[in-house]
Amino acid sequence: MSQPRLSIVIPAYNESARIENTLARVMHCVYARNWDAEVMVVNDGSSDDTAAIVERWMLDHPRLRLIQNPGNKGKGFSVRNGLLQAAGEIVMFTDADLSSPIEEAELLIAAIDKGADVAIGSRWLDPAKQTTHQPLYRRFFGRCFNAVTRLAMGLPFKDTQCGFKAFRWPAAQVIFRLQRIERWGFDPEILFIARKLKMKVVEVPVSWGHDERSRISYLKDGMKMLEEILEIRKNYLLGRYDEAIAKKSVPARETFTGKVRS
Template sequence: MSHPHISIIIPAFNESARIERTLERVLECVETSGWDAEVTVVDDGSTDDTVAIVHRWMERSNCLSLLRNPGNKGKGYSVRNGLLQATGDIVMFTDADLSAPIEEAARLFAAIDQGADVAIGSRWLDRDRQTRHQPLYRRFFGRCFNALTRMVMGLPFADTQCGFKAFRRSAAQVIFRLQRIERWGFDPEILFIARKLGYGVKEVPVTWGHDERSKMSYLKDGAKMLEEMAIIRSNSVAGRYDRDIAAMKDTSKMVTPPVHMHSSVRD
């Protein structure tokens, strides 16, 4: 794939402490790498200065835009909203903390160029690439959750939760229209759907450093993710994904992207 158009989606909720540095690094990488890219921040109902900061940066860069969810809907909703409205040949999302440096996106793009439909960053395939390790308790809960996803959902990946994933646009347009989980547990669901549809998923080791300001609570959010995993499994057993896939094949029932409010987009 020569010189693809790339869409980079950054979900953000109350990220005023980090979003400025993140945009600086992402936009600098786009320029120095020579990517033909659009960068979109999806604001998930922030109550701090996140939106104002993004607007300031939009004045500096024509490739930056902002989408605003209708309130706080969750990371899964934000990623879906951004990716379904993206125009790139390759679409990706990255966490706002850039725990995986944006330069590592080139490794995901290479995997897609080599034939993958979906490329997912992995913290565990090559642990030597971890520049700052998680606390022991986070590693323990993370590995337990991953073991459960393997067992319950049949996902063979070492790391389903890394917030650094890229897709061929054609694959993303199908996968994310079938997505039902809108908060933290959406990662296993989109991988489950991708495999169900027969898309090629490539796991790629990426450099990664833990950010101590991570907003995820392994007790509260981990319990919710386990509940959502059970919902995914239940949806599959009940045939809901199969029915949605059949409906998508009928263009008169094609699912539309999530509606966003107060969208601010560069012309």
């Protein structure tokens, strides 16, 4: 297949209960809207039938690929592993639960087409677009974490954690080669990197519905993410987000020629 317009990356860990429905919705959308797209499921060391289900679907869907992580490495590792292997002019990732409907990808694509280097879905820019609200305690912890993240890292975005983000291919090649956080805290890290490299990041309101099967624990994982925020600051002070480091390993298909936008 020639270079596609869009690559859709879906990180998956023990998703056998819902990956079939996810693939049905994503592939239907790709065909119905005539997207020139590849779909890539990154299996993060699942112990269930996630990989087998994807492989079965691949028999009938040549646009579908399966990428296997070397064991369970975390969501951040999975997203990076997928996006760095993606071939699309625009590359994006979405959570396996499709809390933001895949059709909303058109909003991210439109933002990229208008000049953004990174387009991030936001649950909180327009609360009216939330179809199923989180329980109150999840909303409280989520807002608290976002406030701490914005303060500690200088990020202006209302929602850093929404698992629905798109990138120009050259921007993704640089950002994800500099990424170091491999679990839940990778979202603010990649936004921090993009901002430090003066890329244009646009926040886009998207429809979103809470899934009760969400695995994130705001107490346990929230504390870990706070530790990772400190690690991001340390990495920055040690010069580990230097643009030149990533430029050395960007594939020759497209060369990243410096800061995307000042």
